[in-house]
Amino acid sequence: MSEALDKAEAAVREASGNTDVLQVAKAALELARAAQQQAPAAPCGHDHSRFDARKWWTIGGLVIVGGCVACFLALAFAMAMVAVAIGGTCGTACLLVLRSMWHEAQRGR
Structure with missing residues (x-):
């Protein structure tokens, strides 16, 4: 130059x-x-x-698989949290009923 x-x-x-x-x-x-x-x-x-198309197909495939795994794990976590919420609600309801029964038994009814 x-x-x-x-x-x-x-x-x-x-x-x-x-x-x-x-x-x-x-x-x-x-x-x-x-x-x-x-x-x-x-x-x-x-x-x-x-340009290496195989490399980009591999990267794209791994991203898709990783996204599917992350989605599955998020759904599993959401289902587990729903189960915990239902269990907590049922436990609270049972404790309230037992407490009410205990108070009625203490009053002598």
Whole structure:
């Protein structure tokens, strides 16, 4: 890139000394050509043109399976909490009935 840039700068210097429009246009065209010839390098240093579909199918499959497992565990936890709530409600009702019966037995009815 530096060779082409140096060449273009030399052409610009030459054109600036000479007021000929043709030389200025030539320098501009040479600079544009040099800029087009330089392919941008990958900033991370590896090739981006290779696509591996198997890798992405594997990642997608693992995400789906993981989501299904998480959903199943969430449903199991929700069912367990419903069972705990029902058990707590039944236990409270039984204790209230037994307490009422105990008070009635203490009063002598």
